Each structure stands twice: as C-alpha cells, then as structure tokens.
Amino acid sequence: xxxxxxxxxxASPRRRELLGGLGVxxxxxxxxxxxxxxxxSPHLTPLEVALENARRKAQAVAASHxxxxxxxADTVVALGNRLLGKPGSLAQAADFLATLSxxxxxxxTGCALVAPRGEVEIFHxxxxxxxxxxxxxxxxxxxxxxxxLDKAGGYALQEHGDWIVDRVEGSRTNVIGLPxxxxxxxxxTRGLL
Numbered sequence: 001x002x003x004x005x006x007x008x009x010x011a012s013p014r015r016r017e018l019l020g021g022l023g024v025x026x027x028x029x030x031x032x033x034x035x036x037x038x039x040x041s042p043h044l045t046p047l048e049v050a051l052e053n054a055r056r057k058a059q060a061v062a063a064s065h066x067x068x069x070x071x072x073a074d075t076v077v078a079l080g081n082r083l084l085g086k087p088g089s090l091a092q093a094a095d096f097l098a099t100l101s102x103x104x105x106x107x108x109t110g111c112a113l114v115a116p117r118g119e120v121e122i123f124h125x126x127x128x129x130x131x132x133x134x135x136x137x138x139x140x141x142x143x144x145x146x147x148x149l150d151k152a153g154g155y156a157l158q159e160h161g162d163w164i165v166d167r168v169e170g171s172r173t174n175v176i177g178l179p180x181x182x183x184x185x186x187x188x189t190r191g192l193l
Contacts, residue, residue, distance in 0.1 A: 006027075006187075007027055007069065008029075008071050009030065010057065014158070015073060018177060018180050022183065031057040036053055046078035055120065059114060059120065066116075069114070071114075073109055077106070077108075078108060093154035102133040107128075108124060111179070125174040125182050129165060130168075
C-alpha cells in the first residue's frame with residue numbers, strides 16, 4: 001500500500017466510512033464550493049450535476065493541496081430529470097418520500113480523481129432504487145427515526161432502508177454515497193491500493 005494519503009474532498013460521514021472500508025489511508029479536507037442543484041442548473045441533467053459538483057470539490061481542494069491525490073464525489077437522487085436534493089425541512093422530506101413511493105428512481109454518484117500532476121479522471125455509477133408503496137404512517141415513522149435532512153432524496157438506505165426500499169439494482173454502496181466497487185478498481189489501477 002502506498003505511503004501517501006489520499007485526500008477525500010467531502011464532509012460526508014458516509015463517504016468517510018465507505019472509503020475507510022477499502023483500507024485506504026486518507027484525510028478529509030472539505031471543499032468550499034457552491035454546489036449545483038436543480039434550481040441553479042435547470043439545463044443540466046442529474047448526471048451532469050453530480051459530475052460537475054464532484055469535479056468542483058476535487059479541484060478546489062487540489063488547488064490548495066498540490067501534488068496530492070484528491071477524490072471528490074457527489075451523489076444525487078433523480079426521478080427522471082427531477083433532482084431530489086437534500087430536503088430543507090421534514091415536510092419536504094415527507095413530500096420526497098411520497099413522490100418516490102412505489103416508483104423506481106436513480107441514485108447517481110459522480111466522482112473526480114485528481115492526480116498529483118493535476119490530471120482529472122471523471123467517473124460515475126448509477127443505481128436504480130425501487131420504493132415500496134409507502135403509507136403516510138410509514139413515512140411519518142421513518143422520518144421520526146432517521147435524520148434525513150443531510151441526505152439527497154430525504155432517505156438513507158443504511159438506516160431502516162428496508163422500511164421504504166423494495167429493491168436496489170446496481171451498487172448498494174453507491175446509494176449510500178460512494179460506489180466502492182468502482183473506486184476500488186480505479187484505485188488499484190492507479191497503484192493507490
């Protein structure tokens with residue numbers, strides 16, 4: 001394993017946990033960037049939003065930490081072309097869950113890996129998540145048990161996900177916030193694992 005640490009350009013505790021599970025030595029440096037969302041970028045697809053946010057985070061941290069490997073990531077929840085970001089209130093989270101009830105949506109994580117010489121590799125993962133049909137009581141119970149205000153789409157697969165999620169097609173870790181299978185493959189090809 002290389003001696004150098006990677007920098008994770010993300011404040012997400014879920015990403016820290018997932019990256020740590022790969023056995024990677026890393027430190028966290030959060031990026032002070034304005035993230036794109038559906039309001040600020042209605043002309044972009046959900047995939048483009050995730051990729052651009054990941055690139056912005058990684059390059060902002062790389063600017064102050066030259067010569068280091070930097071990983072930026074951004075996860076979005078999309079129902080068609082509608083982005084469901086982090087809810088601003090429990091009422092909005094309840095609306096998101098009601099909107100997703102009985103339907104299949106996509107969870108997209110865009111990643112940007114900046115190499116020590118500044119080259120940027122962009123990659124992404126898309127998982128499809130199908131929700132159970134949710135009663136108002138299930139939504140209320142879920143929101144009473146899970147802090148959803150910092151989670152895209154207003155839910156967390158890893159916290160009572162079985163109450164609301166019927167099935168996941170694709171990477172489960174992607175739905176949590178980092179497609180570890182893909183990250184591991186890319187890190188191995190770069191000699192980072």
